[in-house]
Amino acid sequence: MAKNLTKETLEDWLENVRPLAHDGKVADYIPALAKQDPEELAVAVYDLDGECISAGNLECCFTLQSISKVLSLALALMDNGEDFVFDRVGMEPTGDPFHSIYRLEQHAPSKPLNPMINAGALAVTNMIHGANPDEKVGRLLSFIHEMTDDQSIRYNEEVADSEFKTAYLNRSLSYYMKQHGVIEGSVEDTLDAYTKQCAIEVNIQHLARIGAIFANDGRDLDSGRQILPRHLARICKTFMVTCGMYDASGSFAIRVGIPAKSGVSGAVVGAVNGYGGIAVYGAALDEKGNSVVGLKLLELLANRYDLSIF
Secondary structure (H helix, E strand, C coil), X not given: CCCCCCHHHHHHHHHHHHHHHHCCECCCCCCCHHHCCCCCCEEEEEECCCCEEEEECCCCCEECHHHHHHHHHHHHHHHHCHHHHHHHCCCCCCCCCXXXXXXXXXXXXXXXXXXXXXXXXXXXXXXXXXXXXHHHHHHHHXXXXXXXXXXXXXXXXXXXXXXXXXXXXXXXXXXXXXXXXXXXXXXXXXXXXXXXXXXXXXXHHHHHHHHHHHHCCCXXXXXXXXXXXXXXXXXXXXXXXXXXXXXXXXXXXXXXXXXXXXXXXXXXXXXXXXXXXXXXXXXXXXXXXXXXXXXXXXXXXXXXXXXXXX
């Protein structure tokens, strides 16, 4: 664990940034997420020796939302290989919003620019092996159970249902890709799997441990078993650097400089090679869709302990 990092230090920093919870707003365009309390905050740091220091509301559970895109990408790569996945989804960052349809119309043959925007993530979920949505989500949950060492993790049915019923833009993206052969099979089944994937619910320590597995090049922290092949863990971390914070990824790389992925629930996960996983949660989002409190906490940690990879 980083020198001088203690539970008391994390608690002090959390209290210092608490006022920022009122500088953003929760993701109210998803009805179930609109119920989140912006003052419910948590942070955890999980080192590669298996020690976890955490502060805030440790009992609070939240949904992964777009953080799940990193995990579904890892599973799709294991299922299909790099050539298959990247023949259908690109590797380039974009300055456009995560839900943009604009680039699909420009980029022949309607290939999403990367797996971290919604179009790319929908295409990736479509590639996960499984006879139906529940089988796909079940396999993703099993993967997360391995990474967290907790078999109890499930998806939040209320959030999944809320997202599925209001997924008008994601339906548009999916049908557009279906028209151009990027997505195969049923669009509704893909959306069913995708919304359940986004609604997978974890706590702050689960999320920090997931970050630590990526930081450990895909190896389990206790047994050393390779849960995710090393080269695929590195691909995922690279996407986290270039595309993980939506269209604020460039400024985040300058200010914080660690591989990270955010979700509109207000969670952010970071993975720092040789150090471990960092997770922060605060539901109030800035205009880019990133946690206001989370960004400041990550900036404090990265600067205090010189964690930037640049």
